[in-house]
Amino acid sequence: MDIQAQPIRVVLLDDHEIFLKGLEKLLSQQPVLRLVASFSTGKMLIETLPQLQADVLLLDLQVPDITAEELLAQIKKIYPKVPVLYLTMMRGSRIMHRIEKLGASGYILKDASVAQLLTAIQCVAAGDTYFLEESLSKDEEKNTVTQPSIRVAESLSKREIEILNLVCQEYSSAEIGEKLFLSTGTVDTHRRNILVKLGVNNTVGLVKFAIQNGLLNEV
Incomplete structure (x- = not known):
């Protein structure tokens, strides 16, 4: 069965309103995706998530009302198998290792291209991980x-x-x-x-x- 036959259902979280609205519009324009819901706080996401059906959770790594560790722990209690893809402006091996330790499926930089974002979402939806190459140092x-x-x-x-x-x-x-x-x-x-x-x-x-x-x- 072709796993891409149906649009990938995405739930979005970001506490920056301008970025959130822009990403909502961007995701809604992609035929391979379906934006299920978007949230500006981790608390709102956790409260609503049990009523949602999602294939990928696209989450800001840093939201003010809850730590990434606490948020992911709560998510795993509700949907232990739904992949989490983090959005962040932070680069480098330290943040990559932190996200790996969290048990997330990967992360994408907020200044990445649309093509990179789509690739990342499709990768984690397919059960793989995604860590953007440019996040690594030359030595790494x-x-x-x-x-x-x-x-x-x-x-x-x-x-x-x-x-x-x-x-x-x-x-x-x-x-x-x-x-x-x-x-x-x-x-x-x-x-x-x-x-x-x-x-x-x-x-x-x-x-x-x-x-x-x-x-x-x-x-």
């Missing part, structure tokens, strides 16, 4: 492509490893989609997320990385 980017394969296997989902194997076998996105019963757009989203996670720029880099780290046929 270098380490990303040389880290032990066991750590890479932990950072990639089973689906991503499966797609990586097919990419290395020279399957096109359309062919991979047909083989795995996914849309071409979904496969492309996975491929972009794999590039980000592994810190490489193209298919040649993916193949080289997979061979060097023993990831081929690791499904």
Whole structure:
């Protein structure tokens, strides 16, 4: 079944009214998304969430009425499996590690492009994680492509490893989609997320990385 057949239902939280209204309009204009509700406080979100159906929670990392840790804990009690994607202006490895520790599915910078935001939402909706490449320092980017394969296997989902194997076998996105019963757009989203996670720029880099780290046929 094509997981992108129905619009992704998004719930939004941000305490800055101008940004919130702008993001509401932006999300409402995307055919692949459906904005279910938006909130300006964590308390309002928690009170209303049990009555909502959502595929992704797009949350400001810092709202004044509740900490990110407390908010996520409350969310997990209501919908333990709904992915949380954080919005933030903060960059760098420290914030990335904090979000990973929280158990969220990823984060996107508030000055990211619309394409990046859509990719991030689609990735977490598909059960993957999303951490924007530019949030890493140059040294961390270098380490990303040389880290032990066991750590890479932990950072990639089973689906991503499966797609990586097919990419290395020279399957096109359309062919991979047909083989795995996914849309071409979904496969492309996975491929972009794999590039980000592994810190490489193209298919040649993916193949080289997979061979060097023993990831081929690791499904």
